[in-house]
Amino acid sequence: MSAEKNxxxxxxxxxxxxxxxxxxxxxxxxxxxxxxxxxxxxxxSATAVYRHFPDKAALLDALCLExxxxxxxxxxxxxxxxxxxxxxxxxxxxxxxxxxxxxxxLFRLMMAAPARGxxxxxxxxxxxxxxxxxxxVNAIDGLFGADxxxxxxxxxxxxxxxxxHGLAMLxxxxxxxxxxxxxDVVVDARFI
Numbered sequence: 001m002s003a004e005k006n007x008x009x010x011x012x013x014x015x016x017x018x019x020x021x022x023x024x025x026x027x028x029x030x031x032x033x034x035x036x037x038x039x040x041x042x043x044x045s046a047t048a049v050y051r052h053f054p055d056k057a058a059l060l061d062a063l064c065l066e067x068x069x070x071x072x073x074x075x076x077x078x079x080x081x082x083x084x085x086x087x088x089x090x091x092x093x094x095x096x097x098x099x100x101x102x103x104x105x106l107f108r109l110m111m112a113a114p115a116r117g118x119x120x121x122x123x124x125x126x127x128x129x130x131x132x133x134x135x136x137v138n139a140i141d142g143l144f145g146a147d148x149x150x151x152x153x154x155x156x157x158x159x160x161x162x163x164x165h166g167l168a169m170l171x172x173x174x175x176x177x178x179x180x181x182x183x184d185v186v187v188d189a190r191f192i
Contacts, residue, residue, distance in 0.1 A: 014052040014062075016042045021063050022106065030060060030109040060109060067103070067110045071132035074099050079139075089139050093164045093187035096136075100168035101178050108172070111165065136161060163187070 020038045035056055039046045053059040078095035079088040100107040140157050148156075167186050171178040 013042070013044060013048060017049060017052060017059065018062050018066055021059055022066060025063060025105045025109065026103060027105075029105050030063075033059070035059065063106065064110045067106045068132050070103075071096070071099050071110075072135055075132055075135050086143065089143055090187055092136065092139055093160070094183055096164040097168045097171065097183050097187065098180075101171060104172050107168070133161075 017038055020041045021033060024033055024038060024041070033056065035049050035053070036046045038059070039049045049059075053062065074095040075092045078091035082088050082091045137157055140160050141153065144153075144156050146153065164187060167176075167183065170176045171183075176182065
């Protein structure tokens, strides 16, 4: 038995399966994912997958969670390279669109997973928020004030999300070119 297979028996198999799933989803749509192919690529039997994921839906949920973590990391990296405030907020919006373009199948899975229900827009939190969507909410509330009436806060959150999500989808669907200069102009927070 190889050293890598031995490692899986010590708790790394779940992470390895998620990583293999992410590699495969970068090559095609989520519907095309096969648990057997993921197991084969990870070097384990197909039945080993079921110890960590009872079905394909459970694996897709795990891929969504990992995608959210990676989107959050992209937000942090983008915001960390500019001044706080509007510049950081715009950087976060650009990171959202670039993430969608770099990982289209994962992005579509994360945003349009009807089996998991609609993606909620979370309320503001006191902390930085671990989830990407929570980071977006916190950034908006930090810029525009969390002391506004709830309907106004919700409208601002939805407006900002709709702008970057709409742009990402238009570019993914080929309706507008996936041009970094266009992303910069459209996402510029001064115009929100």
